[in-house]
Amino acid sequence: MTAGSESVLELLPMVFADPGEARARADLVLHTDPSPLHASVAHQVIGIWQRDFGDLRIALRHLRRARDLAARAESAEREADVLATLGVALVHAGRTRQGLASFEQGVARGSGHTRARVLYRRAYVWWVLGRHREALEDVRRALPVLRQVRDDIWTARALTLRATVHLALGAVDRAVADFTAAERLWETTGQEHDKADAVESRGLAAFRSGDIPVALRLLDEAEERYAKLGTPTFMLSIRRCEVLMAAGLAPEALAEADTAIALLDRIGGQSTRKAELLLAAARAARSAGDPDTAIARAADAVRLFAAQRRAWWAAHARLVLIEARAAAGNRSGRLVADAAAVAERLASFGSPAAPEASLLAGRIALALGRTADAERHLTAAARGRHGGPPTARVTGWAAQALRARAAGSGRGVLEACRRGLDVLDDHRMTLGASELRARATAQGAELAALAQEASLAHGGARRLLEWSERWRATVLSTPPARPPADPALLAGLTAYREIAARAEEARREGRPVPALEREQRRLERDIRSRTHHIRGDAPGGGDRFDAGRLLDRLGPARLAELAVVDGRVHVLLCGEGRVRRFAGGSLAEAVAEAEHVQAGLRRLAHPGSEARLPLVEAGGRRLQELLLGGAVPHLGSGPVVIVPPGALHRVPWALLPALRERVLSVSPSAGSWLRARETEPPAGGRHVLVRGPGLATGGAEVSELADRYGTATVLEGEAAQASRVLAELDGATLAHLAAHGTFRADSPLFSALRMADGPLIVHDFERLARSPYRIILSSCDTARLASVGADELLGLVTALLPLGTAGVVASSAPVNDAAVVPLMLALHKGLDAGLSLAEALRDARAAQPGDPVHQATGWAFAAFGAA
Template sequence: MATGRSRNPRSSGDSLDLLPLLFASPKRALERARDLLSAGPSAHDASVAHQVIGLWHRDFGDMAVAIGHLRRARALAARAGSPDREADALGALGVALVHAGRTRQGLSALERAVALGEGLTGARILFRRAYARWVLGDHHEVLADLRRALPVLRREGDTIWTARALTLRGTVHLAVGAVERAEADLLAAELLWSGTGQEHDKADAVENRGLAAFRSGDLPAALDHFGEAARRYERLGTPMIMLTIRRCAVLLSAGLAGEALEEADAAAESLRRRGGHATRRAELLLVAASAAVAAGDPEAAIVRATAAARQFSRQRRGWWHAHARLTLLHARLATGRVHGRSVRDAAETAARLAELRSPDAVRAALLAGRTALALGRRREAERHLAAAARGRSRGPALARVDGWVAQALRAAAAGRTRAVLEACRRGLDLLDEHRMTLGASELRTRATAQGAELALLAQRVVLGRGDARRLLVWSERWRATALAVPPARPPEDPLLLRDVTAFRAVSGRVEEARAQGTPIPSLEREQLRLEREIRARTLRMRGEAGTRPGPASGAGPGLGSGSGPGLGSDRDSGSGAGFGSAAGEWPFRVPELLERLGETLLAEIVTIDGEVHVLLCGHGRVRRFRAGSLAEAAVEAAHARADLRRLAYREPGDRLALLEAGGRRLEELLLGPAVRHLDGERVVVVPPGRLHGVPWALLPSLRERVLSVSPSANAWLRARRIEPPPEGVVLVRGPGLVTGGAEVPGLAALYGSARVLENGGAAVPKVLAAMDGSRLAHVAAHGTFRADSPMFSCLLMDDGPLTVHDFERLRRAPYRMVLSSCDSGRLEPVGAEELLGLAAALLPLGTAGIVAGIVPVDDEAVVPLMLGLHRRLREGSDLAEALRDARRALPGDPLHQATGWSFSAIGAV
């Protein structure tokens, strides 16, 4: 260090106050720094001003501009003869160079800054070097620098920098899985921030609370904290790149892979355009690659992961490079392109991640085991899977599930079927507990994707044993489980209620404008903004593990961690086969199902490795039949729905013959030889998620039967247990129907005392109040199904859309519901075997039966179908029987026949 220079030369008043001001009020600090430069300051003060401008551009602007200002700040500090000022400017420059991807230069600058700085300044420089090393992933060196810096910062009473050092140490603990240590550090830092005016740092503290919640597996809390941090950053006018990276990781963990991919790609492009951090761009590429794998696009993942790995290598970021390699290997395995080197690469990556103390070492070992199995190398697979299986006893639930997957794969490779079933049971129980911490229906359904492999492994085992009953039990274990309990009711949050009301009003104006052919872009943008706000708030809702449904649902299981027979034991193979440990107080039991069915037959359609199997339940037994291909059936069902739509729109051509031919092909693919054993009048079909859009009444063998559809056999049993309320009929007529909802006056006359909401009186609050706890509700209104966001699927009321979010505010949904509008019965398959849509919202809330359309229908042709349906209901028929008889009574022309086939009875009555 040079001698003969003052460490603290005179400066003009409060120039040094600009540096803390930068993270309290960034815009004001930038303005004051520019004002200071325009006033002809001393070299010392000009150095401070350039540093403030450089730091602003480093975090909020262009990195090249930032580096230019920081170089100028360092040169002016040297001219002023202030080693402390020069060390501080040099340290800031070093961090900027690291973020720009010029790692060697950045670390060199930081080394020189550490040599220059003494005392308090030296401790701050050590923090800066620790931060740079954190960016690089050198966690051991980070902790070493902080051990030197923290005692000095505390001794000098430097609250701001002490809090920053504790925050940094907390994030390092999180990176290596030491969540409790991290939470202690982050809490201590937050207490220090509370006594300062550092608003940006306070927002960062909230963000870090979200990160800690995420690492501990609490997704709603993570999203809640991230939402609050985002609001604070927005008030300060500062970018949120790190928050975006972390939020994308949470979305990915929550099963929202497509959303995470879109957000990460957009943020990376934004950074590229403005010349922002090269380090953060690489991290966004890695997040996007992981999301692309989860979204089923491994080729896109390979492109992004390869680019991220290349950038991490250039930036000398070993921690990040190892994680990019892991994602790249996952993507390659998903394409099926594996070879001998793949196992070695995965094993080396697992060893490297273990060396770095990364929690992802378990995932890497699991990947190595999968790859070895794919290549038939069982001995190698056993070694890697055994290492991964050790992860089942530590960490948050989702991480432990990976350990149980590894254990199940080990057992399957060794032919130990009982051990496979036990591992699958334990893993799925863990996921049940995790899902019940989630309040939002969307998150609960999407979270089931984590258990799809465990469910499939168990199904393969019992299929090989030829035990139809156990196959039924395991098929039920992970089917429509999100519908087993009511969703958490949306909180009485005034901001949420405000946004929902505003969304309804804006959506109504948007629809009016579109109908008049004069769309208003500003209104459409506001509609999308409100939709995002509502969804963000509902995703943050918390659930309660072990919650039991109240009277609103009639009866249904909670999904807590109570006791009950496990699926892995031999005692489950007999007539009492079922599950209880994770399914709550109403475990699924095959004997109960068979007893409740009576003379009814239930056909549960199970798909295993792309093949369709039919489990025909009834007359005291369960029989299995092999049918066709799932892929072929899905294509044929799509063709059938398209032909139904063409008939509804009265397109010319002989569509009826095409439909009938398609129905025969669907029957062969979906029922196969089971058709010859359909000897009863009543049939319940339980399809997998991908096949809920099949027009089942189109199948010749089902056309004349009393037919209903259920998401699961367990859901059918729960619906059968629901006690109907004594009375209450509600008829709703929405706006804009071609016929004006012509069936409603006829239904009003039929029911006499029914409550009718129409002609401006069918506003959402009134409709919900009337429906709540009613015995029967009929809604004639335009329906819209949103495949992109199923929770915003809606029925159009006089004041705007009635969405799934609105239905979830009901204390008890109507016992029976008839939706005569287009698409009202469509359900979106998500997660493993879960469903989202209007019908899926009603079933767990106490609705025992629904009649709804799966495709657009002709308004005029619907009228006679609905009138016939309700006449039969008044005579004492249930929904399925009434729908069958109403179809029979329709005219024989193609339009009316297609209209009848477009509706399904969903549920039990």
């Protein structure tokens, strides 16, 4: 073989080492009047590039030309190699029969080393088609030959493929062993695209092992590698969608899948990948509570998979389609039969998703009263509760709980729910980011609801309280894990603050901001991504709630936890050494009433809206009927702690007549109140006062408070920069922040307080070693929270409580800046006299003028925690 021939043949491995350079050189070859053999190689290289990174129609034209030229060159080995490449492209185009026929010809034409490479590529196609046994058989035949001739590149590819097939069959340990062996080989080569694929594959293995933070980190690393090569990879999007959904980030997964589908359509890419992306989008839409979108995407995926003769994939898409139809309210005997058939089909393929289909069939059968059918399907689903990844075991325990409920065994329901939630607890604590921990609880929502329902039917009020606490505000049980000092994250937070400040300044001056907003969104994505990489290191599931300890610590106080069972509110009143239950009203009605009251408070923040006051007060009376019901006469005369579910976090509790003149505090859970109650203040008694820019009153209370406290650290003007503020807040006894607050419902951990150099966001507060023992946030909307997961709340207040803060005063509504000043001064007067935050806030409300603006301002503020 001549030197020129060797140079041209080197283009083939270059496609996955430096794809852009390989394509450019192949184009040059075709412009030099090459021989049929060289032209065949050049067309094959361009065909591979277009197949994997571009337009599949163009790829097929080049690969057919490469095949014809190989035949003209009378090179059987060359022809066999091209036939294999063409076979992959045809299958990706949805022409499965033609693709497999091309492979048959390739296997027949090739020999030795070439045939082994053809077998590897056919194994890849079997995997794409979901025919895993055939894939493993072809890899088994190819590997010894590839190893014998010391072809490290193709050996590593074959090992990577075998590992991927093992993952599809649930054999994680085998997959990890193959991925590890492949990676050792990749390090000896210059195959940069293949190396990126190996990183992506390790991310998939980490996910299958239950390590979501490592999976997200590796997938992000793979994306960076692909970006440097200029090679879009749709498989990465599919895998990331799966991990994002497991992390509770279904809306993000749906957006990623839809974006990838649009790009694939625009470039004329692989039909097989489009089908897989449609399936990923359907799963994400189902998880995000959008059954209509899920049905549409899943139906399209089923049609494509069927046309591509991909039975394994089609069965998985049918499962999602049936799940979405059930979620949309379609419950019928036909749907039970369809789910059972899919379960049987998935089991025949050895798919780990088979128990999920059996659970679905059992759940629908139960809803239809077909108990015998339900028992059969649920028994099949429950077999997976003792093994496999966390999600599979939770599926098994959910099936076992439903079986127990159908048999009338309250004890069996509670035991199954306990075991299933223990699995999720262990999984949740591997996550370091508070956002992921909160969202992961959604996977336990059904188990928690079943346990509460069983407690209500078979147990007393105390048991219902314990189960209400079991899966509520779990994020507050332990602080979020933090990296020692991630320079990239710190740099990202600083850049974000600078860009956000520039965008805000541009808006004030009427200058265009789209470019700044795009950069701000990019930085937000990067910050979130980096926090998601953090692994949890806390053992177990955090503190366990102890009702006896709560009752001992309450003293003369009463704690009213509002549990929601089947859409109805139940008041669990704790005090005097016992727990009593009182019936409340409809949760949906209470949520609607709370929104009306919030709208009224927004109006009352502005003078001239006095006519709204009677309507707001009437709303307070209706909320009391719905939320406290018969518990009102039993509240006693001491302090009251309200523990609402996430859906009711915006209720202005001080507006309710029975609570208006009380020492009142609010807590996300009884357990978090107990931890706050037992939190000791730091030594030193350090006070910090912060005044941010742009306040209507200029933060007038800060100057007076500085005179009151004398030795307090005062940060204002240019001194009120985020890094300085954080440094002073760390470990302070009392902090008062007068700064504009912004709540981000779309991304609650980017809710912010405005400092001199830009926003101070929740992610910043999570870096504190210890947040202030008491903290007062005197601006609008600082107590607004986002309800996520099963019953979790994300926002500024809940970020502070696990970090050492025992009490927070903040507002859940817009407030009148001028009316805030006297309220805050009166609040600090009470604190200076030795009162708690709740006591001082009650007295401060009472000391305000009786006009509607001041009244509404007082109602908008609440004391959280127990300090």
